[in-house]
Amino acid sequence: xxxxxxxxxxxxxxxxxxxxxxxxxxxxxxxxxxxxxxxxxxxxxxxxxxxxxxxxxxxxxxxxxxxxxxxxxxxxxxxxxxxxxxxxxxxxxxxxxxxxxxxxxxxxxxxxxxxxxxxxxxxxxxxxxxxxxxxxxxxxxxxxxxxxxxxxxxxxxxxxxxxxxxxxxxxxxxxxxxxxxxxxxxxxxxxxxxxxxxxxxxxxxxxxxxxxxxxxxxxxxxxxxxxxx
Ligand SMILES: C[S@@+](CC[C@H](N)C(=O)[O-])C[C@H]1O[C@@H](n2cnc3c(N)ncnc32)[C@H](O)[C@@H]1O
Numbered sequence: 639x640x641x642x643x644x645x646x647x648x649x650x651x652x653x654x655x656x657x658x659x660x661x662x663x664x665x666x667x668x669x670x671x672x673x674x675x676x677x678x679x680x681x682x683x684x685x686x687x688x689x690x691x692x693x694x695x696x697x698x699x700x701x702x703x704x705x706x707x708x709x710x711x712x713x714x715x716x717x718x719x720x721x722x723x724x725x726x727x728x729x730x731x732x733x734x735x736x737x738x739x740x741x742x743x744x745x746x747x748x749x750x751x752x753x754x755x756x757x758x759x760x761x762x763x764x765x766x767x768x769x770x771x772x773x774x775x776x777x778x779x780x781x782x783x784x785x786x787x788x789x790x791x792x793x794x795x796x797x798x799x800x801x802x803x804x805x806x807x808x809x810x811x812x813x814x815x816x817x818x819x820x821x822x823x824x825x826x827x828x829x830x831x832x833x834x835x836x837x838x839x840x841x842x843x844x845x846x847x848x849x850x851x852x853x854x855x856x857x858x859x860x861x862x863x864x865x866x867x
Contacts, residue, residue: 698726
């Protein structure tokens with residue numbers, strides 16, 4: 639029952655799934671967020687042979703959907719959770735053995751790849767947990783190739799702030815706040831789409847969730863972070 643739910647623990651598992659409860663959280667997110675994740679992969683407009691980075695893959699059950707987008711895609715996933723890493727390794731054993739997919743642990747602050755590595759980058763439901771958002775957005779920009787595209791997807795602040803667990807460590811964004819962050823990191827905002835969908839909440843009720851996909855690019859002529867002012 640709702641009264642007995644430990645919302646701090648729910649928030650902790652969403653931000654960093656661990657142990658048996660983390661595995662369950664991963665399965666729950668796989669169901670609840672499938673539409674958000676697929677819409678994000680669609681918005682990436684991935685072409686043949688491109689290198690794709692995902693930040694915060696959860697249990698990684700959606701990765702096979704990405705390979706249906708074009709031949710020769712190479713996927714790399716980073717996540718801070720050892721529990722999610724083990725789940726994703728098990729769910730994607732074939733793609734890993736075919737050397738199409740690669741999963742590693744990361745520290746949540748830096749992205750362990752060279753500048754200009756990926757053609758496409760996406761992340762769904764992780765922006766709330768970025769500890770230094772400006773630094774992390776700059777990291778994402780750094781590892782994206784010039785001309786590359788990145789899609790960042792999150793629940794809209796007005797929707798999220800009604801949920802009982804977000805007071806425990808979530809930073810919330812709407813389109814305007816996210817655009818300022820991403821422009822400061824050097825990105826050009828190509829498009830932000832807002833969508834409504836029906837989802838079952840962690841408390842078991844059906845809600846209309848508003849989510850945003852921010853599609854941003856790195857210019858071919860980019861020459862260092864610029865001030866907005
Ligand atoms: C709320 S879950 C979302 C999982 C999946 N993307 C989805 O939408 O269902 C957040 C995931 O991102 C990971 N995560 C949180 N902060 C992260 C960071 N700074 N860098 C990489 N992964 C992070 C967590 O371990 C977890 O697997």
